[in-house]
Amino acid sequence: MADENTLVALGERLVAQVVELGIRGGGPLSTAVESAEQHLVTAMGDREEAIRRLVATHVRLAAASGFVTGLGGIATLPVTVPASMAGLYIIATRMTAGIAHLRGYDVETDEVRSAILVALLGSAGAAVLRNTGVEIGQRSTAVALERLPAQALSEVNKRVGHRLVAKAGEKGVVNLTKLVPLVGGPIGAAVDGVSCKTIAGYAMRTFIPVVPRVVLAEVVPHGEPGEVVQGEIVRD
Numbered sequence: 001m002a003d004e005n006t007l008v009a010l011g012e013r014l015v016a017q018v019v020e021l022g023i024r025g026g027g028p029l030s031t032a033v034e035s036a037e038q039h040l041v042t043a044m045g046d047r048e049e050a051i052r053r054l055v056a057t058h059v060r061l062a063a064a065s066g067f068v069t070g071l072g073g074i075a076t077l078p079v080t081v082p083a084s085m086a087g088l089y090i091i092a093t094r095m096t097a098g099i100a101h102l103r104g105y106d107v108e109t110d111e112v113r114s115a116i117l118v119a120l121l122g123s124a125g126a127a128v129l130r131n132t133g134v135e136i137g138q139r140s141t142a143v144a145l146e147r148l149p150a151q152a153l154s155e156v157n158k159r160v161g162h163r164l165v166a167k168a169g170e171k172g173v174v175n176l177t178k179l180v181p182l183v184g185g186p187i188g189a190a191v192d193g194v195s196c197k198t199i200a201g202y203a204m205r206t207f208i209p210v211v212p213r214v215v216l217a218e219v220v221p222h223g224e225p226g227e228v229v230q231g232e233i234v235r236d
Contacts, residue, residue, distance in 0.1 A: 011161025022093025
């Protein structure tokens with residue numbers, strides 16, 4: 001079994017990769033914000049409909065193992081951890097960051113990025129937070145991480161990375177003894193649409209809406225006869 005220090009180091013590299021490529025994009029992947037905004041346009045400005053479409057798109061990506069192993073997929077990105085392990089996490093990070101953006105969060109802030117990483121763990125995320133002294137209570141993860149010191153956020157990220165690597169090892173996605181990717185079935189298990197959809201559920205609970213669902217522009221009469229000005233209709 002790989003020693004603890006090796007697993008911690010691999011976890012830190014994995015977290016750095018999924019944040020960089022999942023949020024900022026690279027190769028065939030546009031940034032998470034660009035992807036979210038494209039879905040918002042096709043959804044006619046309805047943020048929740050955009051999220052539904054965003055999730056559907058990324059679930060399809062996660063279910064396509066060729067996206068990880070084939071030309072033009074994750075294999076072409078500068079991934080320094082096994083592609084079989086990074087693939088699903090990069091796709092799910094991009095999706096989660098898109099959800100956060102559409103619901104009014106700044107994905108460039110450290111606390112939002114930490115909340116995105118915690119969402120990747122699903123139900124195990126709460127335990128990771130408790131182990132770093134963060135109590136969620138009735139708050140969402142994103143709110144609980146607000147104003148947390150940088151050192152504490154770094155510790156959260158480190159624990160998330162360690163847990164993600166451990167999960168990959170448990171599922172046989174990567175041989176943690178030699179730290180090399182396996183082939184065949186385990187790759188399909190890593191790039192799993194069902195897992196991506198499950199993460200989407202946690203992401204939507206993590207990032208509760210802080211902006212209106214829809215803001216539509218409408219021309220309304222105002223002032224002198226014949227004069228019109230721009231107004232807004234807000235639908236929650």
